[in-house]
Amino acid sequence: MAEGRLHPITVAVREIADIFGRMGFGVAYGPELEDEWHNFTSLNVPPGHPARDMQDTFWLQGAVATNVSASEKESREKELERSVLRTHTSPVQMRYMEEQVKAGVMPPYRVIVPGKVFRNEATDATHEAQFYQNEGLAIGENVTLAHLKGTLDTFFREYLGPEAKVRFRPSFFPFTEPSVEVDVWFKPQARAGEPESEGRWLEVMGGGMVHPQVIENAGLDSKKYQGFAFGGGIERLIMVKHGVNDVRLFHSGDLRFVYGFEENVQ
Amino acid sequence: MKISRNWLQEYFEQALPSVEELAEALTFHSFEIEEVVSSDVFDVKVLPDRAADCLSHRGVAREIGAVLNQLVLSDSLRHPVEPFPESGSLKVSIDNQEKYLRYMAAYVRGVKVGSSPAWLKEALESVGQRSINNVVDATNFVMLNIGQPLHAFDAARLQEVNGKFSILVRESAPEEKIVTLTGEEYALPEGTLLITDANTNAPIGIAGVKGGKAAEISNDTIDIIIESANFDGVSVRKTSQALKLWTDASQRYQNKISPELASYGMRDVLELIQQVAGGELEGVIDVYPPEVAHAAKPEPLEITVEKINAVLGTSYTAGDVKHVFDRLDFRFQFIPFMDPEHGPSEEKGTYIVMPPFERRDLTIPETLIEEVGRILGYEQVKPEQMPELPVGRSADQARYRGIERVKDFLTERGFTEISTQTFAAEEKEGGKSADEKIMLANPLDQTRPALRSSLAENMEDALMRATNVAPRVLGPAAEVKLFEIGTIFKKDSEELSLVLGYKQLTGKQSQTLLSQTLQDLAAELPGAVQTLEMQDGSFGPGVGECILSIDGLIALGKAYEPRKVLLGPYKQFSQYPFALRDIAVWTPEGTEESEVSSAIVGAFQKHVEDMNDVQLARIDLFDRFSKQIDAEEKVSYAFRLVFESFERTLSDAELNPLMDAITAALNQKWQVR
Known part of the structure; x- marks a missing residue:
């Protein structure tokens, strides 16, 4: 009997988890239905902050109860009700650090978070209201921006090809300081019979050094610990690597999409 | 914000470089450029934290002065305002x-x-x-x-x-x-x-x-x-x-x-x-x-050169840092560190910076690190590998690997993974009442205002569509088998759910295949399934769902290495329906299948020369048998041909002559049945 196929997101996440795994990164998870504290406030985006407008949020009709301890609930009750579809995988940074601190495990921490996120924006060939992001977090006593560059350099060389290289541009995210935009230079895969494509720079993710307030919010001492974080869309990586022209195909449930890739099981 | 180079020029003595060069300098040191509009104008996408000072030609001129290391001639904001006469009117x-x-x-x-x-x-x-x-x-x-x-x-x-x-x-x-x-x-x-x-x-x-x-x-x-x-x-x-x-x-x-x-x-x-x-x-x-x-009034910020280097991973000197603060026209003071043993240390020295009032982003010492990083350029930050994790720590990927283990189990049994939308219709699904679903306050798609409370509804739809496209995608396969693992939303919790879909295309639909698959899953990967309520057809024909156990998956993933798959370039499919035609031909014994298929492809290409949007998307052998005919051993090959166009729906009026041409070509050598 013929074997079935894996969805291209699964294939990509396997490559990503494998590469980062060899650099010491675990894989962490968090809920897709988030509370405001984890999705916004703990990440340095207080209510009324213009940065909340940067990401178009899906809100729920009425908040939904969540399982947190009574003491936690009392201190920030409203904020801990699940009320948004997470707009990014960054809240899992906070959840992961909180859990580790609670369990008495101090840094170093290294995790990636591949997961589905939601943005309330009009969809077209390059925009989808739900897509996957891969988040990365590394916290320690001596983690630097140069480590972020080295880590991403290794990742992209293994994922996109040995010629790939990264560069940083200044950016702004409320939860990192300094913040950078990450561009990667690479050559897209050529289809059989077609000439090799020209290399080009492409904006693929955002990142930076975790904002000290975020580290404090997780219950860690920002004088002692610092680290980097990054996040970017997974569909976009697959699109540039394999030449997919429409992001809406990924979560369409269409069998033709999954079989649109040549597959080679190792 | 649209910025004019001529306007900026008022701030500088030296002639500014071209708009393109200004855009490039700002891109790598300040903020993105939306577009270069003309030889005089570019559109700057000022970052949210800089909008308080840079939605202005003065602010952008200040940036350019710092980035290009050029003196800003006159800055209104550095000239204190004299008191105004008080109005009596x-x-x-x-x-x-x-x-x-x-x-x-x-x-x-x-x-x-x-x-x-x-x-x-x-x-x-x-x-x-x-x-x-x-x-x-x-x-x-x-x-x-x-x-x-x-x-x-x-x-x-x-x-x-x-x-x-x-x-x-x-x-x-x-x-x-x-x-x-x-x-x-x-x-x-x-x-x-x-x-x-x-x-x-x-x-x-x-x-x-x-x-x-x-x-x-x-x-x-x-x-x-x-x-x-x-x-x-x-x-x-x-x-x-x-x-x-x-x-x-x-x-x-x-x-x-x-x-x-x-x-x-x-x-x-x-x-x-x-x-x-x-x-x-x-x-x-x-x-x-x-x-x-x-x-x-801004608060003074203190930062050591040591801290700047410790965050950026650089080895800048106190002089490098001073240069940046000078270029940004900050007021600052440097206090060298007096090491009782080694004497004064520049590196451990502290800068005390008084941010200009308009720079509302400079609120914590780390913001000064960003100023140094970006003005000197992030290309100066050299990639560095992370050290090994300390002994006793390892990368924990157990939960993820447990999930992948279930996926590998299913693909090995012929199931193909799909991914569907999290948003769902409000109406009843599988006998559940709508009030169990979590509703969005601001849905994007009004027909799907809720969060899915099961994966089954999407699977039914996907299975139906997969059945329709199966000949195009799977060829003459006897069945379609799909699965999805994804989050579903209950009022009080999120669950990781597994749904299976199965449809027999030729022959009789098995009533036990799904439950058998799940029983095998439960037996071979014990603990993976949390609830085994699933029955064939409990949601619709050939669809069944169960909740996975996170703890079980973690245990299963601890020592599992997910299979590696390599994907090649993606090939688009047509948005238009494909057309199927079968053709069977008697050939003398010893004729290879490839001879016949090549003849079909050749005849097709010859015929469609002048209408090249018609494609022969697949050619699958679906039947082969031998028979004595008039004392001669003959072999029958039956092929299914799949035609499609990326531009239109193909009509019988054009496919019939095409098939006639293929038939005629095959009949020259063999005998079409």
Whole structure:
């Protein structure tokens, strides 16, 4: 009997988890239905902050109860009700650090978070209201921006090809300081019979050094610990690597999409 | 914001490089460039944290000066404002203390309203603004130059009582309306902050957003009242959102420009109006609560060179850092570190920086690290590998690997993974009532306003579509088998769910395949399945779902290595329906399958030469058998051909002649059955 196929997101996440795994990164998870504290406030985006407008949020009709301890609930009750579809995988940074601190495990921490996120924006060939992001977090006593560059350099060389290289541009995210935009230079895969494509720079993710307030919010001492974080869309990586022209195909449930890739099981 | 190179040039002695070079320099050291519009103009996408100082030519000039290491000749914000004479003709009162920060009003008599001088017109028009008249143009110019929104009212349109004009900043009353400068009428949500004429109670502007028609400057205007104010950013943002009215002014207030800027804006606009429209300043009223003024003063920030290098992973010297702060025109002080054993240390020395008031982003020491990093350039940050994890720590991927183990189990049994939308219809699904679903407050797709409470509904739909496209995708397969693992949403929890879908295409649908698969899963991967309620057909024919156990998956993933799959380039599929045709042919014994298929492909290519959008997407052998015919051993090959076009639906009228041509070609050698 013929074997079935894996969805291209699964294939990509396997490559990503494998590469980062060899650099010491675990894989962490968090809920897709988030509370405001984890999705916004703990990440340095207080209510009324213009940065909340940067990401178009899906809100729920009425908040939904969540399982947190009574003491936690009392201190920030409203904020801990699940009320948004997470707009990014960054809240899992906070959840992961909180859990580790609670369990008495101090840094170093290294995790990636591949997961589905939601943005309330009009969809077209390059925009989808739900897509996957891969988040990365590394916290320690001596983690630097140069480590972020080295880590991403290794990742992209293994994922996109040995010629790939990264560069940083200044950016702004409320939860990192300094913040950078990450561009990667690479050559897209050529289809059989077609000439090799020209290399080009492409904006693929955002990142930076975790904002000290975020580290404090997780219950860690920002004088002692610092680290980097990054996040970017997974569909976009697959699109540039394999030449997919429409992001809406990924979560369409269409069998033709999954079989649109040549597959080679190792 | 559109920025003009000519305008920027006013800030520099040396000729600036081309717009492209400026755009490149800003891209790698400051912020993104939306687009280079012309040889003079580029559109800057100012980052949210810099919008308080850089939605202005002055701010961008300051950036360029720092990035290109060029001296900025003159900066209005570095020249303290002399006190203004106090107005005896104006009264300003504030009814709402939360939504305003500062309100300055100036009374100028005897202006000559007319057209602006050429330089002013050209400056405004170069960045896409329309020239209106010299007074209004002056307010717009100063805003685009230093970032302070300004507004001019025609004093004659306000009521004077006992020789005084009276401006009241208050919230709107129920059902209050205003007609703005551009003539649109807005019904104001109650509580909208307004600028009003206290003597008539009439609104003359929406605070921080737009001026009103009632006090518009006209060619007959002689005396004017100029506003330079600051309003609470959140309040302005809410008003803009409620009225769907975003303006140059509202954009700047919602990004929280400094209240200090108001007096600089007032000074600059008074000077410019004097220059282009004449008139005489009677005086200024400045309502600036001391606590707001106090909060607007920046705090000094301390950073060591050591810390900067420890965060960036660089080895900058104290001199490098000093150079950056000089280029940014910061006021600072350096305190070398006195090591009792090794003497003075530059590296451990501390810079104490007093941020300029307009740099609202410089609030913590780390923001200075960003200044050093970006001005010296992130290309100076060299990639460095992370050290090995300490002994006793390892990368925990157990949960993820457990999930992948279930996926591998299923693909090995012929199931193909799909991914579907999290949003769901509200109506009942699988006998569950709608009130169990979590509803979105602001759905994007009105037909899917809820979060899925199961994966089965999407699977039914996907299975039906997969059945339709199976001949195109799977060829002559006997069955379609799909699965999805994804999050479902219950009122009190999220679960990781597994759904299976199965449809027999030829032959009889098995009633036990799904439950058997799940029993095998439970037996081979014990603990993976949390609830084994699933039965074939419990949601629809050939669809079944179960909840996975996270703890079980973690245990299963601990020592599992997911299979590696390599994907090649993606090949698009046609949006148009494909067409199927079968053809069977008798061949003499010893004829290879490939001979026949090549003949079919050859005949196809010859026929479609002149209509090259028709493609033979697949050719699958679906039957082969031998038989003695007239004492000769013959082999029958039956092929299924799949035709499609990326441009249209193919018709019988064109497919029939095509099949005739293929039949004729095969009949030359063999015998089509």
